Amino acid sequence: MKKTLWRELSKNHLTDSDLKHLQNYSSASEALFRLQVPAFYQQLIDLKNSKDPLLLQILPTADEQLKKEEFSDDPVGDLHASKEQGIIHKYHGRVLLISTGSCAINCRYCFRRNFPYSQNNASSHNWSKAIHYIKSHPDIHEVILSGGDPLMLSTKVLKKLSQQLETIKHLKTLRIHTRIPLVSPSRINSSFLQWINTVALKKVMVVHCNHPNELAQELESPLKRLRDSGVLLLNQSVLLKGINDNSNILCALSQRLFELDILPYYLNLLDKANGTHHFKVTKTRAKQIHYELLQRLPGYLVPKLVEEISGKKNKSPIF
Numbered sequence: 001m002k003k004t005l006w007r008e009l010s011k012n013h014l015t016d017s018d019l020k021h022l023q024n025y026s027s028a029s030e031a032l033f034r035l036q037v038p039a040f041y042q043q044l045i046d047l048k049n050s051k052d053p054l055l056l057q058i059l060p061t062a063d064e065q066l067k068k069e070e071f072s073d074d075p076v077g078d079l080h081a082s083k084e085q086g087i088i089h090k091y092h093g094r095v096l097l098i099s100t101g102s103c104a105i106n107c108r109y110c111f112r113r114n115f116p117y118s119q120n121n122a123s124s125h126n127w128s129k130a131i132h133y134i135k136s137h138p139d140i141h142e143v144i145l146s147g148g149d150p151l152m153l154s155t156k157v158l159k160k161l162s163q164q165l166e167t168i169k170h171l172k173t174l175r176i177h178t179r180i181p182l183v184s185p186s187r188i189n190s191s192f193l194q195w196i197n198t199v200a201l202k203k204v205m206v207v208h209c210n211h212p213n214e215l216a217q218e219l220e221s222p223l224k225r226l227r228d229s230g231v232l233l234l235n236q237s238v239l240l241k242g243i244n245d246n247s248n249i250l251c252a253l254s255q256r257l258f259e260l261d262i263l264p265y266y267l268n269l270l271d272k273a274n275g276t277h278h279f280k281v282t283k284t285r286a287k288q289i290h291y292e293l294l295q296r297l298p299g300y301l302v303p304k305l306v307e308e309i310s311g312k313k314n315k316s317p318i319f
Contacts, residue, residue, distance in 0.1 A: 077310030
């Protein structure tokens with residue numbers, strides 16, 4: 001039987017036997033936020049190392065069940081900024097479109113792990129309201145496809161959406177935020193590339209990579225084909241305790257990204273979503289790490305250190 005895109009990209013390939021040997025694994029936390037990791041990404045994980053930086057990004061642990069002050073289900077004010085179903089409008093000139101609630105991989109630090117996608121998802125059944133909102137705001141020049149992960153949508157559906165966006169004269173840029181090229185690079189197939197090559201808007205893709213171990217050799221060909229299709233590749237990372245809170249790791253990440261022609265874009269402080277407090281790096285420590293990056297890397301390889309504060313009209317730089 002032919003698998004659907006969803007089944008292919010979201011299947012959990014970790015077995016009960018695998019999980020039994022992971023001392024930090026918590027079934028109670030998985031009940032709150034499902035464990036989900038594609039086969040390709042699992043192959044990059046050292047399951048014998050309980051501190052493997054890729055394992056820590058996807059493994060449910062007991063820490064997620066603790067409630068902490070200042071942490072919430074909507075840490076960056078997405079719900080307050082929702083204007084239409086699936087439309088989040090915070091910043092001047094650009095709007096975020098929640099195209100799907102599905103992801104190929106469930107990152108434990110996800111700031112939308114508690115987001116009510118069923119009520120805030122601009123699916124193909126209700127794009128009309130989202131498209132109308134964008135058309136009625138001529139100051140919007142960029143649409144950001146987010147989710148979930150927009151590449152969980154089939155190429156056919158993405159094409160249908162992009163064709164509607166291209167009819168809006170004041171739109172200039174289509175930006176896609178995605179983890180899929182890293183965790184399931186086979187998604188960047190010929191049909192996807194044929195579609196994105198025909199998109200008339202300026203095309204930006206922001207991959208979400210936190211550690212150089214995620215940048216396997218197998219990514220080189222699909223990323224090159226994206227660049228050859230006119231896609232500007234950027235990266236944003238989240239500063240995560242025990243995973244990448246170290247200037248050596250982040251220097252290696254920036255250098256490996258540059259080898260793949262991806263420019264570092266943002267280094268984000270953790271968004272304070274319930275269940276993620278154990279990933280928090282203090283602002284003082286973050287500033288020290290960023291200062292070390294400035295000393296060691298050329299400016300174009302140093303990501304901007306930022307945090308997102310609910311209600312603000314821009315990401316807040318940290319100096």
